[in-house]
Amino acid sequence: METDLTFFLIGIPAVILAGISKGGFGSGASFVAAPLMALILPPEQALGILMPLLLLIDGVTLKPYWKRWDARQTRLLLIGAGPGVLLGVLFWQIANQDMLRLLIGVIAIGYVAIQLLQRWYPPRAARAAPAWLGMLAGAGSAFTSFVSHAGGPVAAVYLLSQDLSKTGYQATTVLVFGLVNVAKTIAYGFLGAITLQSFLAGLWLVPGALFGAWLGVVAHRAIPERAFFIVTYALLLAAGSKLIADSLN
Numbered sequence: 001m002e003t004d005l006t007f008f009l010i011g012i013p014a015v016i017l018a019g020i021s022k023g024g025f026g027s028g029a030s031f032v033a034a035p036l037m038a039l040i041l042p043p044e045q046a047l048g049i050l051m052p053l054l055l056l057i058d059g060v061t062l063k064p065y066w067k068r069w070d071a072r073q074t075r076l077l078l079i080g081a082g083p084g085v086l087l088g089v090l091f092w093q094i095a096n097q098d099m100l101r102l103l104i105g106v107i108a109i110g111y112v113a114i115q116l117l118q119r120w121y122p123p124r125a126a127r128a129a130p131a132w133l134g135m136l137a138g139a140g141s142a143f144t145s146f147v148s149h150a151g152g153p154v155a156a157v158y159l160l161s162q163d164l165s166k167t168g169y170q171a172t173t174v175l176v177f178g179l180v181n182v183a184k185t186i187a188y189g190f191l192g193a194i195t196l197q198s199f200l201a202g203l204w205l206v207p208g209a210l211f212g213a214w215l216g217v218v219a220h221r222a223i224p225e226r227a228f229f230i231v232t233y234a235l236l237l238a239a240g241s242k243l244i245a246d247s248l249n
Contacts, residue, residue, distance in 0.1 A: 003201050010040050012208040015053055019212020020219060021152075022054070022174065023061040034149040035108045035240055043100035048193035049202045050149060051185055053209045058178035060213045065171035070164055076131055077155060077176045080138025085183050087139070088146025092191055095147070102247035104148040108240025111150060112233045114157060134158060142180050146187070151177060 014033040021032070033054075037046035095103070137158035145151025155176065159169055188194045 003204055006040050007201070008204070010036055011049075011205050015050070015205045015209040016212035016215070018050070018054065019057050019209050019214075020216040022057045022177070023213040023216020023219070035104050035243055038101060038104055038243055042097050043104060044097065044193050045198060047100075047149060048188060048195065048198040049205075051181070051188050051194055052199060053202050053205055054149060055178075055181045055185055056206065057209050057213045058174065058181055060210065061174050061217060062178055064217050065167065065174050067171075068167055069171035069175045070162070070168050073134060073159060073162055073164070074172050074175055076134025077138035077141065077158075077172075078179060080135035080140075081142035081176070081180050081183075084139035084142025085146055085180065085187065088143045088184075089187050089191070091143075091147055092193075098247040100147065101243045104150075105240040105243030105247065107144060107148050107150045108243070109237065111152075112237055112240075115233065138176070141176075142183075145177065145180055146184055151180065 014036040018033040033050055034043075034046060037050060040046075041049070137154055140154040141151035143151075144154055152173065155173060159172060164172065185194065
């Protein structure tokens with residue numbers, strides 16, 4: 001695996017954006033790293049390189065939000081996450097590179113659509129939502145997280161309707177996706193997505209990931225979400241469109 005100039009020009013901004021998102025904006029936009037990296041690498045390699053980095057970001061961002069999560073929502077999402085990860089493993093075994101490119105591209109475009117719809121039609125508070133809905137959201141989040149590191153949007157649709165505080169929402173996503181990423185890392189290892197080469201390549205991006213995580217925690221209170229997400233949406237639309245075109249060609 002060659003770590004050339006293109007690798008660094010794409011990889012460093014990608015992991016910084018992932019760190020900012022996971023550290024301060026609910027994890028959703030951390031998905032931008034996967035389609036960006038998949039533009040220059042086979043999707044399986046891109047996902048394998050990013051997995052340990054995302055796990056590292058989870059570890060360093062957990063402490064600022066320790067015990068500030070919503071216990072009920074965390075429990076429901078994690079119960080559903082188990083079957084979601086297993087479904088991701090099954091899909092991985094039948095998917096080829098073009099299928100992964102297509103799925104990542106479609107999820108990227110869908111992510112932007114979901115976020116825009118939420119801004120135009122905000123979810124109504126529903127604290128008494130049935131337990132099965134939280135578990136279903138957990139399963140959907142874990143599956144999309146497994147195949148494209150894109151579990152944030154599914155979880156966000158559910159959690160934003162549960163009337164959580166800003167910090168409660170952030171802490172819940174940090175804990176849930178941190179534990180999901182532990183399970184994904186183990187599975188990726190068995191599936192051959194994480195190799196010695198991918199791990200060594202990812203080490204070059206560790207400073208960017210840590211810087212992004214630190215900046216995200218700071219930005220949680222200091223930086224308007226609007227500016228951050230405008231940039232993220234533009235990158236996702238461009239990368240998603242390119243991946244779909246590449247997979248169909």
